[in-house]
Amino acid sequence: MFDLLVFAYAIRCVLEYRITDRESWLLRASLAFGLGMTNNWAMIGFFPAFLVALVWIKGLSFFQPALPGGYVSVRSGRFVALLRLAAGGQPR
Numbered sequence: 138m139f140d141l142l143v144f145a146y147a148i149r150c151v152l153e154y155r156i157t158d159r160e161s162w163l164l165r166a167s168l169a170f171g172l173g174m175t176n177n178w179a180m181i182g183f184f185p186a187f188l189v190a191l192v193w194i195k196g197l198s199f200f201q202p203a204l205p206g207g208y209v210s211v212r213s214g215r216f217v218a219l220l221r222l223a224a225g226g227q228p229r
Contacts, residue, residue: 143173144180147187155194163191 150166153159170187173180 140173140177140180143169143176144183147173151187151190151194 147166147169150162150169154162154166166187170180170184174184
């Protein structure tokens with residue numbers, strides 16, 4: 138029963154995104170779908186349909202990166218610094 142609830146919530150989030158165009162709905166849908174896939178193997182089978190629905194709603198903008206390159210490089214730099222700290226080294 139919980140699997141059906143998670144699946145219905147993921148669909149609701151996609152439909153809410155279609156109406157409001159707020160990216161937070163896509164984040165919620167992805168999170169719900171990911172949680173559903175860890176709990177139920179059938180959700181893995183529905184994943185291609187989920188992607189097709191997202192491409193259909195977003196159009197060609199689905200394939201454009203959402204984050205600018207500078208932001209990604211800053212985040213990856215912080216990640217490398219955290220890895221160095223975890224390994225016992227000094228961050229530069």
